[in-house]
Amino acid sequence: MKSMHTLATAAAATMLVASAAQADEMTIVSWGGAYSASQQKAYHDPYMANNPGVTIVNDESSAEAVAKLRAMDEAGNVTWDVVDVVASDAIRLCDEGLAMEIDPATHLAPAPDGTPAAEDFGDLLVSECFIPQIVYSTTFGYRTDVAEWGGKSPSTVCDVFDTATFPGKRSLEKRPINNVEWALLCDGVAPEDVYDVLGTDEGVAQALAKLDTIRDDIIWWSAGAETPQRLADGEAVIGSTYNGRLFSVIEEQKQPVAMLWDWQVFDLDGWIIPAGLSDERKARALDYIYFATDTQRLADQAKYISYGPARKSSAPLVGKHADLGIEMAPHMPTDPNNAKTTLLYNYEFWADNRDDIDAKFQAWLVQ
Amino acid sequence: MSTMTDNQSGPMLAADGTPLKVSLARALRRQKIRAFLLIVPLLAFILISFIAPIGDMLFRSVENGIVPETMPRTVVALEDWDETSGEAPSEAVFAAFYEDMKVAMEEKTHTKLGSRLNYDTAGIASLFRKLRKPMGNIDETQPIKPQFIDAEEDWGDPEVWQTIKRLSGYYTSSYFLSAVDMESTHDGIQMKDDFERIYLTLLWRTMVLSVAITVSCILLGYPIAFLLANLPLRTSNILMILVLLPFWTSLLVRTSSWIVLLQQEGVINDTLVSLGILDDQGRLELMYNQVGTIVAMTHILLPFMILPLYSVMKTISPSYVRAAKSLGANDWTAFWKVYFPNSVPGIGAGAVLVFILAIGYYITPELVGGTSGIFISNRIAYHISSSLNWGLAAALGVMLLALILVFYWLYDRIVGIDNVKLG
Known part of the structure; x- marks a missing residue:
């Protein structure tokens, strides 16, 4: 009987400790790998140093964040406090009522010179629920040592479609987004007309027909790590992926790979706060966001990974890579030398047409 | 007495x-x-x-409460509208819609409704997302309809209203129609255009590949199980560990090692090239196609075939075969007429396990299947995690479940489910 009593006391004590720990624990969801590491160093560590009571727990679920948040919401138990998602997912979450709306004037820090956050982020505030963090781009990398190319190297995105001059396997993402835009650009469609053309059945068919010309040379990817791996193995000679992944293949692993920035597609990644948090958790999440998205913090992240900060005021503060000691500015997708020809991910178009075009794209794939 | x-x-x-x-x-x-x-x-x-x-x-594959619950007045008003007229509905519908949306925007449910309708007609999501613009400037003393269409001309598009009317019930067949590549238009139900059909092809392919995987598991697993069951215990235990070791290894690790082996610059091709069997240009395409899916999944599912086979073979008394031989049967006849029929329940159990597991796989096909080796589960995963079209995912899931039950029933009719033994 006595032992039972001790047991019960112990259990009660453990629960108390657990709930106390929970009160100071904040679960931040992100992508894992080098990206989470850069956030840990630039945001989490300084935040925890300023707020000694708070422990940040990392959860690497961003790839499934939309589905998981919806499931948590339906179960009535949202366990995440801050979630890192790409902008298109943020728009979907906002539409579904799963993310809370953010007011830039009160929830986000102004720039050091007093410019309001709304102006500092500018057009990048693409959804009412979304706080942009970085600008990344999906672009091509190619091997520099392909013997069959006879010393030539690709200079435009259309060289991806030129299998006569540049034979070899291409690694492309297994989804229509970006691929159909590049296909149309290389099929003679003017950049400003791309989305008008894609809005029609004939336009989608035209893009797929262009992709069909290199169909047998494409290996499809679904995870960002696949293209760098294939380029390093020589399994593919040219392939699209996120620019930060290519940076690490080229500068950190010193592989014979080079960047092809032509018609890179800019996209945004950032934070959302799930809807329906308790007041206490919401206040803490907002406090974290206010800190982690200020001008200096966004510039700090670029020390660890080659993605451009989303605030205009952060750009001049970008310095050298923390370990490699090289200047990061020339590796940013937003650097003027890299950004001569660019597309910006068309959020509105894809939010409306993604399911529709994806169905056609997948039907084309399985033919 | x-x-x-x-x-x-x-x-x-x-x-x-x-x-x-x-x-x-x-x-x-x-x-x-x-x-x-x-x-x-x-x-x-x-x-x-x-x-x-x-x-x-x-x-969820039939549930559609969101439309009638978010726009109750509009649904009623639309009943009088002739959707074949080719014109936008009347002022009454727009007035009802305006009232409904005032409530919906207050509760922030209008964008959710837009996403639902967008699954059927692309473009509706942004109409609802941008509702604030037409809604904010409405002068309630004037007719609503022209003000809506002035602010956003797409509200005058009859297709939008046809979609709403079609989906106005609490239950819908639209997910199931999509799942079999059909659509309901105001001309009735018809097959989708050729270039949009996908699910029936994938379903058929899932079946064919799963059968191929099951058959190769039987062919590879039977001799191994036979060996395990007939060796002395000490040797067979060591071999058993070799069977179980991959079973305990993470699925992703095993799939990735197949990528290392099978890719064009991979171990198998490199070996063949260095032996001079292949020349460097003629490397085999062993993955990103159906071959890759079948090879990797056969390996991953093999233990599920070997284990039931082994446990059934263990129970077959060696005296049966000895008796057959003493009565004049040669090795083959003794095996085929006596041993094999006794092991059929194990084949049955293994085949059912492997087939059912294979049908639901998606990670391995996604990684090694390229485009010709992916399964219908890959599309289900897409609709669960990316498009959030859970209704369609549920409808595809129901189809898959129904198919498994049909196979189970067929199996019961042909082999008899009593004949399945796990040991």
Whole structure:
């Protein structure tokens, strides 16, 4: 009987400790790998140093964040406090009522010179629920040592479609987004007309027909790590992926790979706060966001990974890579030398047409 | 003699004087209740954590409450609108819609409704997302319809209203129609255009590849299980560890090692090239196609075939084969006529396990299947995690479940489910 009593006391004590720990624990969801590491160093560590009571727990679920948040919401138990998602997912979450709306004037820090956050982020505030963090781009990398190319190297995105001059396997993402835009650009469609053309059945068919010309040379990817791996193995000679992944293949692993920035597609990644948090958790999440998205913090992240900060005021503060000691500015997708020809991910178009075009794209794939 | 006549004249009594029949029944009932109480926790657990969620998920394939609940007035007003007229509905519908959306925007449910309608007609999501613009400037004393169309001309597009009217019920067949590559238009139900058909192809391919995987598992697993069952215990235990070791290794690790082996610059191709069997230009395409899926999944599912086969073979007494041989059968006849029929229940159990597991796989096909080796589960995963079209995912899931039940029924008719043994 006595032992039972001790047991019960112990259990009660453990629960108390657990709930106390929970009160100071904040679960931040992100992508894992080098990206989470850069956030840990630039945001989490300084935040925890300023707020000694708070422990940040990392959860690497961003790839499934939309589905998981919806499931948590339906179960009535949202366990995440801050979630890192790409902008298109943020728009979907906002539409579904799963993310809370953010007011830039009160929830986000102004720039050091007093410019309001709304102006500092500018057009990048693409959804009412979304706080942009970085600008990344999906672009091509190619091997520099392909013997069959006879010393030539690709200079435009259309060289991806030129299998006569540049034979070899291409690694492309297994989804229509970006691929159909590049296909149309290389099929003679003017950049400003791309989305008008894609809005029609004939336009989608035209893009797929262009992709069909290199169909047998494409290996499809679904995870960002696949293209760098294939380029390093020589399994593919040219392939699209996120620019930060290519940076690490080229500068950190010193592989014979080079960047092809032509018609890179800019996209945004950032934070959302799930809807329906308790007041206490919401206040803490907002406090974290206010800190982690200020001008200096966004510039700090670029020390660890080659993605451009989303605030205009952060750009001049970008310095050298923390370990490699090289200047990061020339590796940013937003650097003027890299950004001569660019597309910006068309959020509105894809939010409306993604399911529709994806169905056609997948039907084309399985033919 | 006299006691017997007593018993025959009245009911048999138990020690406490109640009729024996009643007493027995009571004892039996008590036993049954006790037995039932023992399984209650498990039953409750299965009901709450398994049957109910699956039922709830499957129900989503027909559920459509969001449209009538978010726009009750509009749904009623639309009943009088002739959707074949080719014109936008009347002022009354727009007035009802305006009232509905005032409430919906207050509750922030309008964008959710837009996403739902967008699954059927692309473009509607942004109409609802941008509702604030037309809604904000409405002068309620004036007719609503022209103000809406002035602010955003797409509200005058009859297709938008046709979609709303088509989906205005609490239940819908639209997910199931999509799942079989059909669509409902105002001309009736018809097949989708050729370039949009995908699910029936994928379903058929899933079946064919799963059968191929099951057959290769039988072919590869049978000799191994036979060897394991007939070797001395010490040797067979070591071999058994070799079977189980990959079973305990993470699925992703095993799939990735197949990528290393099978890719064009991979181990197999490199070996063949260095041996001079292939020249460097003629490297084999062993993955990103159906070959890759079949090879990797056969390896991953092989233990599920070997283990039931092994446990059934263990129970086949060696004296049967010896008896056959002593009666004049040669090795082959003894195996084929005596041993093999005894091992069929193991093949049955293994085949059912492997087939059902194969049908639901998606990670391995996604990584090694390229475009020709992907399964319908890959599309289900896409609709669960990316497009959030859970209704369509549920409809595809129902189809898959129904197909498995059909296969199970066929199996029962042809082989007999009593013939399945796990040991």
